[in-house]
Amino acid sequence: MDHFSYKNGEMHAEDVPLSRIATEVGTPVYVYSTATLQRHFRVFSDAFSGLNALVCFAVKANSNQAVLSTLAREGAGADVVSVGELERALRAGIPADRIVFSGVGKKPSEMRRALEAGIKQFNVESEPELEALDLVAGKMGVIAPVSLRVNPDVDAKTHHKIATGKSENKFGIAWDHAPEVYNKIKELPNVRATGVDVHIGSQLTDLAPFKLAFEKVVGLVKSLRSAGHDIEHIDLGGGLGIPYDPDAETPPHPLAYGDMIKSVLGDLPCSIILEPGRLIAGNAGILLSEMLYVKQGEDRLFYIVDAAMNDLLRPAMYEAFHHISPVTEPGDNAQNAQVSADFVGPVCETGDTFAKARKTVPMSPGDLVAFKSAGAYGAVMASTYNSRELVPEVLVKGAEYAVVRARPSLDDMIGLDSVPDWLSD
Numbered sequence: 001m002d003h004f005s006y007k008n009g010e011m012h013a014e015d016v017p018l019s020r021i022a023t024e025v026g027t028p029v030y031v032y033s034t035a036t037l038q039r040h041f042r043v044f045s046d047a048f049s050g051l052n053a054l055v056c057f058a059v060k061a062n063s064n065q066a067v068l069s070t071l072a073r074e075g076a077g078a079d080v081v082s083v084g085e086l087e088r089a090l091r092a093g094i095p096a097d098r099i100v101f102s103g104v105g106k107k108p109s110e111m112r113r114a115l116e117a118g119i120k121q122f123n124v125e126s127e128p129e130l131e132a133l134d135l136v137a138g139k140m141g142v143i144a145p146v147s148l149r150v151n152p153d154v155d156a157k158t159h160h161k162i163a164t165g166k167s168e169n170k171f172g173i174a175w176d177h178a179p180e181v182y183n184k185i186k187e188l189p190n191v192r193a194t195g196v197d198v199h200i201g202s203q204l205t206d207l208a209p210f211k212l213a214f215e216k217v218v219g220l221v222k223s224l225r226s227a228g229h230d231i232e233h234i235d236l237g238g239g240l241g242i243p244y245d246p247d248a249e250t251p252p253h254p255l256a257y258g259d260m261i262k263s264v265l266g267d268l269p270c271s272i273i274l275e276p277g278r279l280i281a282g283n284a285g286i287l288l289s290e291m292l293y294v295k296q297g298e299d300r301l302f303y304i305v306d307a308a309m310n311d312l313l314r315p316a317m318y319e320a321f322h323h324i325s326p327v328t329e330p331g332d333n334a335q336n337a338q339v340s341a342d343f344v345g346p347v348c349e350t351g352d353t354f355a356k357a358r359k360t361v362p363m364s365p366g367d368l369v370a371f372k373s374a375g376a377y378g379a380v381m382a383s384t385y386n387s388r389e390l391v392p393e394v395l396v397k398g399a400e401y402a403v404v405r406a407r408p409s410l411d412d413m414i415g416l417d418s419v420p421d422w423l424s425d
């Protein structure tokens with residue numbers, strides 16, 4: 001459930017008409033709903049009631065400071081994958097002891113900063129990384145808490161670019177090798193094993209792969225414990241999908257996911273960490289855009305909008321589906337006059353196509369459209385390709401809204417470059 005719906009013939013974000021944001025901030029612009037973020041966080045957290053669970057929002061899904069601050073107030077922890085995300089989480093008020101650091105390529109400087117801040121754990125993905133962390137911690141005179149990210153070799157049955165749990169993926173430590181690396185942790189003086197970590201992919205719409213992976217991990221935890229390793233918690237990663245297209249996919253409810261985890265854990269005394277990203281932020285945001293031109297091609301209709309692949313990369317990168325809804329509520333006449341159109345942006349790439357042959361009510365230049373489910377992996381992936389201004393972000397709360405990332409001016413953008421002396425005269 002989200003808080004983007006029609007009221008008085010027009011789509012609102014909570015109680016703010018989207019047309020007002022378009023007029024006052026301009027398009028394209030991301031619009032997030034506070035109530036939806038809160039609701040998703042609470043529904044997800046409630047699914048783990050009764051367990052000792054820490055929910056760490058995957059910051060890479062949406063790293064806006066206002067979104068992170070909203071979630072910090074809900075008690076969220078953070079899963080970060082760079083020192084930049086770590087600083088964002090800390091500055092948003094997420095306590096260091098609720099932050100886990102994931103990713104295959106942490107640099108020593110990033111490890112140092114995270115140790116200095118006192119994060120909860122490093123999710124370590126290789127032996128060389130483990131050795132590097134041991135060195136950094138040793139120089140600082142501290143012990144680094146470590147979970148090894150294990151690769152369970154499970155097919156997540158999702159888009160190949162967001163599947164991470166097969167042996168051919170770059171992620172995690174090979175399953176059969178994991179016990180050896182835990183033994184290695186014991187030999188190294190400045191790292192301590194506190195948990196086991198797994199994350200098999202994103203936008204999973206079926207519980208079966210999760211269950212397979214979690215069962216393997218629970219088995220591993222038991223055998224590690226009997227070998228004398230002090231495993232305190234299991235980090236189960238993120239990945240639960242959302243209904244981008246309810247006609248095509250019906251991902252399990254967080255409650256079913258929580259129940260599955262409870263049943264796999266059984267009576268194993270163990271705390272758990274969860275790292276949802278998309279599930280919290282995805283349906284809490286839309287990308288608002290204006291129709292520029294209607295172009296009748298040789299054999300198809302093009303709707304050219306002012307948003308482009310640099311603002312929302314998912315369709316170009318993952319063949320992702322986003323509902324495209326008119327901001328003005330269509331009447332019966334419009335509903336009966338549906339057309340098929342390709343929604344495209346202004347960027348000079350054929351890949352800059354949001355939807356092909358999409359059934360839609362007829363639209364005209366000047367109409368506003370909302371790309372739904374764009375709150376996760378939307379603004380964070382935006383670029384200035386084609387020297388387009390970085391897309392701004394707005395957060396709505398009830399009848400209020402705030403610009404939480406302003407559109408930069410062209411002067412700001414061009415001013416980031418500098419021309420060397422030999423070209424300036």
Ligand SMILES: *Cc1c(COP(=O)(O)O)cnc(C)c1O
Binds near residue numbers: 376
């Ligand atoms: C991307 C990622 C997540 C979040 O995935 P979602 O599908 O957005 O829930 C969690 N953990 C790790 C390690 C990730 O790489």
